[in-house]
């Protein structure tokens with residue numbers, strides 16, 4: 001829910017010496033992304049994507065670095081990053097399982113698949129397994145309703161999921 | 175009359191003309207070998223205003239949900255003033271039941287790029303951003319590759335066959351979203367493009383006047399733009415042989431439902447998928463002729479005509495034609511995206527309502543109180559009814575709370591809340607007994623609906 005406010009006022013910010021948005025990534029974004037837009041702030045979403053792709057999630061320090069890089073206020077980057085569900089402001093598992101919960105998938109039996117995954121991984125939606133391998137999420141329509149029920153595992157879409165093939169899907173992940 | 179030859183699915187095998195299993199990605203070469211970019215060459219030989227006149231005459235209506243005539247929208251742009259002008263392509267496709275744009279992106283990305291180029295030339299727009307939803311990882315890659323091919327073949331770029339547009343080199347980029355349904359709303363999309371949270375803007379100003387980065391911007395759906403090439407190529411008369419004409423006596427400024435349409439069918443049918451048919455095909459024909467009938471031989475109970483925001487059809491409305499007049503004639507919001515979700519006789523409509531409202535409550539951007547609070551309130555009430563703890567007073571409350579939100583009662587900035595409103599209103603009114611049988615009679619004085627016999 002995009003409009004839930006986060007307790008950022010009293011939050012402790014962990015920092016580290018080494019930047020998340022390093023010179024190499026900066027150079028790449030400067031060369032390939034920035035020239036596309038009439039102002040730097042428009043590169044906020046692509047830059048957040050790029051940093052998250054490299055780091056795995058978006059630490060607060062990284063948001064500050066992105067703000068400095070784009071000439072935005074840190075609060076502006078924070079404002080954007082907290083709005084979108086794909087941005088992780090806390091660490092996630094190596095594999096994120098996003099199971100669609102919208103109407104076509106529910107009609108086609110996504111609940112039994114969710115129960116199966118929950119039992120197999122012993123976690124609830126929103127949680128990560130203790131070994132850090134899997135994070136389980138409910139997600140709204142993935143735009144693949146004709147092959148419901150479906151889910152994404154990281155960037156890969158799995159269609160026509162069944163209680164049987166979910167075993168194979170999960171077991172095949174290293 | 176059924177569609178005589180595939181138009182948007184010309185290169186995407188689709189029953190009855192082809193088989194789903196034969197679908198594959200069409201490269202630039204494949205596209206050109208089958209007549210692609212011929213329409214763009216034609217458009218280059220025309221004056222921009224001529225192209226807009228053709229689009230206006232075709233009466234092509236937007237395929238993204240609202241059905242606004244594309245040519246009319248294009249003619250709203252102010253005169254050029256030397257500064258940039260943009261095209262934002264709406265590829266956010268997140269409305270449950272909608273998966274048609276994805277098919278075009280998966281298999282025939284150049285049909286979109288050709289439409290984009292035609293629109294850029296017609297409207298003198300120098301830069302295009304294709305706003306694609308974050309979850310379409312694969313489609314974003316396919317699109318980026320197709321754009322590279324298009325640059326390499328001088329569709330876009332410094333040596334574009336279109337020359338300079340608005341005194342600039344024509345450029346086209348993919349801009350990825352990050353998981354927010356609301357960014358499909360056109361002004362939320364613009365904010366998201368600008369790097370901000372996806373909050374819809376109050377209109378006016380309309381995007382054609384002050385859109386992306388404060389500049390004139392045209393926003394069109396993927397399917398709308400994909401249709402431009404075939405219209406320029408084959409002409410208005412050809413386009414108007416398909417779909418539903420204006421009935422006699424209706425004045426010419428009222429747009430009709432011409433042309434073919436991608437119709438995505440999901441839910442309880444034997445062969446779900448994206449099909450192409452003339453506007454005006456009935457739900458029954460879609461299910462029986464294309465989708466192999468109802469799954470497990472069950473009976474039809476209800477369907478969503480075009481994305482959940484449109485509400486539902488009742489059991490006896492199975493012969494409703496899928497055209498832009500469906501809303502007026504069959505008591506739903508409209509055709510929407512023509513993403514048809516079919517439900518069989520065993521479907522629990524209370525659960526359907528709960529699922530749909532959970533979606534809108536989850537995706538509300540939070541700016542307007544009736545939408546943010548109302549949808550959550552309605553969701554909780556529906557959960558209560560589903561669990562067996564509802565009363566007749568809850569049914570009153572559902573109608574009152576959902577009915578007082580939306581851009582159409584005029585209490586919210588954008589149309590998302592209308593989805594909550596119409597979904598509840600239509601499900602409750604058309605399947606009243608499903609709800610009534612689940613609630614006990616309210617004991618709260620003065621707030622009880624008489625239980626209908």
Ligand SMILES: Cc1cc2nc3c(=O)[nH]c(=O)nc-3n(C[C@H](O)[C@H](O)[C@H](O)COP(=O)(O)O)c2cc1C
Pocket residue numbers: 235236237238239240241242244264265266267268269355356357358359360361393394395396398399588589590
């Ligand atoms: C809440 C909401 C979500 C929307 N989502 C989409 C979408 O995902 N894709 C789309 O093309 N249009 C969507 N629209 C409609 C757009 O605002 C806009 O009307 C459309 O993109 C215009 O293009 P068209 O005229 O070619 O249809 C949405 C509208 C609302 C109110």
Ligand code: SF4
Pocket residue numbers: 356373374537538539540541542543545546586587588589590591
């Ligand atoms: S109606 Fe809902 S989604 Fe639309 S602007 Fe208002 S709060 Fe946001």
Ligand code: FES
Pocket residue numbers: 100101102103104105106140141142143144145148149150270271272
């Ligand atoms: S409802 Fe699950 S993909 Fe659309």
